[in-house]
Amino acid sequence: MSDFTHFFWPAVITVVSLAGIAACAWLAWRHGRNPAYAQPAEAKPDTGHVWDGDLYELNNPPPRWWLWMFYLTVVFSLGYLIFYPGLGNFAGVLGWTQSGQYQAEREALDARVAPLYARFDGKTPEALAQDSEALAIGTSLFLNTCAQCHGSDARGARGYPNLTAGAWLHGGTADALRTTIAEGRHGVMPPMAAAVGTASDVRNVAAYVQSLSGMRTDSVAAARGKIGFMNNCAGCHGAEGKGNPLLGAPNLTDSVWLYGGSQADIIETITRGREGVMPAHAGRLTPQQIDLLVAYVLKVSGGPGR
Ligand code: HEC
Ligand code: HEC
Numbered sequence: 461m462s463d464f465t466h467f468f469w470p471a472v473i474t475v476v477s478l479a480g481i482a483a484c485a486w487l488a489w490r491h492g493r494n495p496a497y498a499q500p501a502e503a504k505p506d507t508g509h510v511w512d513g514d515l516y517e518l519n520n521p522p523p524r525w526w527l528w529m530f531y532l533t534v535v536f537s538l539g540y541l542i543f544y545p546g547l548g549n550f551a552g553v554l555g556w557t558q559s560g561q562y563q564a565e566r567e568a569l570d571a572r573v574a575p576l577y578a579r580f581d582g583k584t585p586e587a588l589a590q591d592s593e594a595l596a597i598g599t600s601l602f603l604n605t606c607a608q609c610h611g612s613d614a615r616g617a618r619g620y621p622n623l624t625a626g627a628w629l630h631g632g633t634a635d636a637l638r639t640t641i642a643e644g645r646h647g648v649m650p651p652m653a654a655a656v657g658t659a660s661d662v663r664n665v666a667a668y669v670q671s672l673s674g675m676r677t678d679s680v681a682a683a684r685g686k687i688g689f690m691n692n693c694a695g696c697h698g699a700e701g702k703g704n705p706l707l708g709a710p711n712l713t714d715s716v717w718l719y720g721g722s723q724a725d726i727i728e729t730i731t732r733g734r735e736g737v738m739p740a741h742a743g744r745l746t747p748q749q750i751d752l753l754v755a756y757v758l759k760v761s762g763g764p765g766r
Contacts, residue, residue, distance in 0.1 A: 470548025477547060481537055488530040497521040570746065577748050585634040588755035598756030601749055605741065614760045618719060619736055624760045627716035629736075631705040632761060637754045642747075644740030647708035651733035655692050665689050666726040672701040672713045675721065708736075 496504050496518040507517045544552040551557075580594055588594040603612060609620045616622035621629060629647055630640050656662050668685030670677040690699065696709040703711035710718060718736065719729050741750065 466549075472548075474548040474550070477541065481534055485531065485534045488527055488534075492522060492527045494518065494521070577746075580748060580752065583751075585638070585751050585754040585758060588752060589758040591755075594752055594755055595759055598752040598759075601745070601753055602756050605745065606753070614757070616718075619734075621718055621736075622716060623757050624762075625716045626761050627711060627714050628705060629703075629708045629710050629718070632758075634754050634758065636705065637757050638750060640738060641745075641750050641753055642740065642742040645708055645736075645738040647734070647736040649696075649709070649729065649734040651731060652692055653731040656688050656730060661685075661688055662727055662730050663723070665693070666723050666730060669693075669701070669712050669726050670721065670723065673715055673721070677723070 497520065501514065501516055501519075504516055504518050509517050541547050541550075542552065543554045544556055546552065576597075580588060580591075583591070583594075588598070602610075602614065606614075610616050610623055611620070614623040626632065628636070630636055630645050653659075653662050656665055664681045664685030665688040666685070667677045667679075667681035668683075668689050671679070671682040689697075689701070693701075696707050697703055697712055698709075701712040703709050710716075715721070717725070719725055719734055745753070
């Protein structure tokens, strides 16, 4: 940060905050002793507001208790700004921070649940996948942190992988799953239509992709599309189309589709590319919680390597 942003804006915020509070205090004080209250109705300044013939503004002074409440809020806000951060760079004499409070609450919670997790210490995810108590915790962790994308039954949705199918983009071993959950994954299929050629070249390649998983498709088009696939797609999806977990490139020979297997879906994939992002969870979950999730995924997918 330059000196300017470091000092100028905090100074502006400090001045504006204090001036605002001072203005409120002044307004209340000034209003409380407005001489017009004491004057007879005829002598009051004409604000243009009269109701029921005799109800003027400035008929009655604000009640004392109301003024005192107002002054109290002013005192409170000054006190707040002394103890808590609020005035520019001044951190407040208590040294309180939002992130500090969050950290403290998290540590307290982690300490409280530690005994619950202690019995899983040193167990592999494969072993945890056989342990019903571990799976119960894994299931609730999944419902809390993963289900909004992968579905409460882990079967996913368009663009969000089905974790029960045993067909993996990034690998289904305990280690691969742990990496996926902790560090996240970013699958990138670039837009390929320009490289493939004309619209009918793209259609032919799409037909070839359909033929890879034994779908019924235009067999002449599929035969024509093979060369385009070999030239443009095999580098990532493999010569046989079986995918590459190092790149997150899916196996195109199974019947599991992330973005759909219709001709239109595949053409869209080739034309626009696809980019699925699995967010990293290492900062939000402990390593032990991640292992319990690995166990849960192993369980619902029928085990490693399937
Ligand atoms: C640079 C590597 C790369 C190349 C080249 C590539 N792909 Fe992909 N492809 C991927 C990745 C990675 C994904 C998964 C994208 C994601 O996770 O969002 C993917 C996804 C797909 C899908 C979606 C599968 C599904 O389950 O819905 C199809 C279909 C596909 N690619 C076909 C092709 C075809 C056809 C070509 C050649 C024209 C091609 N890809 C070229 C990496 C590649
Ligand atoms: C914001 C949505 C989102 C959340 C939350 C999310 N995921 Fe994902 N996840 C994805 C997407 C999208 C992919 C596919 C990435 C790609 O295309 O390569 C993915 C991929 C995966 C994969 C890899 C699948 C494969 O075929 O290799 C696993 C395993 C996984 N997620 C498990 C989890 C678990 C466990 C959680 C909870 C801790 C979770 N995900 C939370 C969106 C999400």
